[in-house]
Amino acid sequence: MTGRTIEDIEQRAAEIADAERDAVHTLAGCLRELAVLLPEGSTLAYDFAKMAKFADLMNTGREPGPALVMDIQIVARDYLKRRKDAT
Numbered sequence: 400m401t402g403r404t405i406e407d408i409e410q411r412a413a414e415i416a417d418a419e420r421d422a423v424h425t426l427a428g429c430l431r432e433l434a435v436l437l438p439e440g441s442t443l444a445y446d447f448a449k450m451a452k453f454a455d456l457m458n459t460g461r462e463p464g465p466a467l468v469m470d471i472q473i474v475a476r477d478y479l480k481r482r483k484d485a486t
Contacts, residue, residue, distance in 0.1 A: 420458055423454050423457055423458050423467070424454075424458055426454055427450075427451040427452075427454035427455050427458070428451075430447040430448070430450050430451035430454065431447070431448065431451045433447050434447035434448040434451065442477075442478075442481070443474075443478055446474040446477075446478075447474075449470075450467070450470055450471060450474065453466070453467055453470055454467055
């Protein structure tokens with residue numbers, strides 16, 4: 400036996416959830432900052448703003464975390480495709 404209790408496991412799960420919530424909040428703030436730094440009309444700025452709103456929704460428990468990761472992957476893929484098409 401390890402000496403851990405159910406309460407220890409629940410407390411650790413709560414600590415992890417809090418840390419993840421803080422990380423998503425920080426990510427949303429960074430995405431907003433980047434969005435306003437890009438020129439008006441930038442597709443990437445729009446995507447960053449959309450992802451920041453999505454991250455905020457995720458933090459309220461209304462959206463699943465994996466969906467945010469998928470959204471970021473799609474934006475990155477689309478951005479790289481636009482760069483390749485421009486060359």
